[in-house]
Amino acid sequence: xxxxxxxxxxxxxxxxxxxxxxxxxxxxxxxxLNWYQQKPGKAPRLLIYAASNLQxxxxxxxxxxxxxxxxxxxxxxxxxxxxATYYCQQSYSSLTFGGGTRVEIK
Amino acid sequence: xxxxxxxxxxxxKPSETLSLTCTVSGGSVNRGTDYWAWIRQTPGKGLDWIGxxxxxxxxxxxxxxxxxxxxxVDTSKNQFSLNLRSxxxxxxxxxxxxxxxxxxxxxxxxxxxxxxxxxxxxxxVSS
Numbered sequence: 001x002x003x004x005x006x007x008x009x010x011x012x013x014x015x016x017x018x019x020x021x022x023x024x025x026x027x028x029x030x031x032x033l034n035w036y037q038q039k040p041g042k043a044p045r046l047l048i049y050a051a052s053n054l055q056x057x058x059x060x061x062x063x064x065x066x067x068x069x070x071x072x073x074x075x076x077x078x079x080x081x082x083x084a085t086y087y088c089q090q091s092y093s094s095l096t097f098g099g100g101t102r103v104e105i106k
Numbered sequence: 107x108x109x110x111x112x113x114x115x116x117x118x119k120p121s122e123t124l125s126l127t128c129t130v131s132g133g134s135v136n137r138g139t140d141y142w143a144w145i146r147q148t149p150g151k152g153l154d155w156i157g158x159x160x161x162x163x164x165x166x167x168x169x170x171x172x173x174x175x176x177x178x179v180d181t182s183k184n185q186f187s188l189n190l191r192s193x194x195x196x197x198x199x200x201x202x203x204x205x206x207x208x209x210x211x212x213x214x215x216x217x218x219x220x221x222x223x224x225x226x227x228x229x230x231v232s233s
Contacts (some may be wrong), residue, residue, distance in 0.1 A: 030212055034219040037122050043202055043223035044153070051208070087153055091218035092211075094169065097153035 002029060002090055006098035012106040014075055017076040020099045023088035026055035028068040037083045038100075040089045047086075048073065078103070107132035110203050110224035114147060118197075118231050123191040124169045127204030130226055135184045141206045143220060144177065144188045146199040154199070158206055159186055160219075200226040 023033065031051035036044035046055045048064045051071060061076040069081050074090035075082055085103055088098040114126035115232035128142070141228070144156040159177040167175050174191045189196060203224045208216035 027167065032211055032213075032215075032217045034217075036220075037120070043204075044220070044225050045220045045223075046219055049207070049219040049221075055221065074228040089153075089219065091208075091217075092213070095158075095218060099152050 002096060003052070003090060004026065004090055004096055004098040006086075006088055006101050009099065010102040010104060011093060012104045013078050014106045015078055015080055017078045017106075018102040019078050019082075019103060021073045021086050021103075023066075023073070023098050025069050025090055025092075029092035031067050031088045032090050033064075033066070033071050034091075035062075036087045037082075038087065044087060047092045061102045063077065067089045075103075108205070108222060110205065111199060111233050112203050112224045114201075114227060115125070116228060118193055118229060118232060119190045120194055120231055122194055124188070124197060124201075124229055124231070126188045126201055126227065126229070127185050128187070129208060130184045130186070135179055135186055136181055141208070142177075142179070143204045145202045145204055145220070145223075145224070146165075146197075147202070148196075148199040153201050155202075156188065158191075159213045180230040195231050198229065199230045200228050203225045 005024045007022050033051045035048040038044040052064045063074045065072050085100045085102045087100050109131045111129045118124045141160045143158045176189045178184045204220040205222040208218045211217045
């Protein structure tokens with residue numbers, strides 16, 4: 001089984017901050033990694049697919065990088081609407097999601 | 107613009123079958139370049155993939171749920187459905203239907219992601 005570990009589980013940041021969320025896979029998963037944003041009471045929203053490809057309609061302040069075991073989602077300048085929970089998801093073996101990272105207002 | 111909407115009972119008794127339907131509007135359930143999926147979310151365990159339903163009729167289920175899951179498509183109603191048998195309280199969750207996209211990866215298999223989701227429906231398993 002692929003183990004997906006997100007860190008941190010939560011973080012507090014201010015508007016305008018640069019935020020980095022990490023997802024670690026064990027064993028490695030190539031670039032079979034996607035990122036989602038979820039707000040309370042809403043469905044997840046796809047942000048990044050195949051590790052680094054920005055989904056249509058997603059602001060360019062979101063970016064993804066990594067391959068193999070270590071992946072990063074970066075928000076270059078945090079906006080008020082970005083306070084949410086973020087999940088990674090792999091499809092290299094079966095299909096699983098990370099535990100989530102909650103981004104809160106500082 | 108394609109939209110998905112889940113429907114079904116909000117309360118199911120233990121040992122019974124959970125049945126949900128996802129209605130596809132603004133597009134065809136038989137579109138050939140993607141597939142349909144079910145995903146659930148529990149407060150304790152986060153997001154949990156249930157399974158995929160391909161236009162070929164093939165299915166791909168989470169190994170932990172495979173023995174209890176079945177899915178189907180009704181093209182006349184532009185819907186697809188989920189049945190989960192022998193439910194317990196652990197199956198209490200918000201259930202989402204979604205559209206899946208896949209591309210060939212560098213290794214075996216495909217890179218899969220979900221680009222369109224229904225709003226989700228809460229199903230509680232309780233007597």
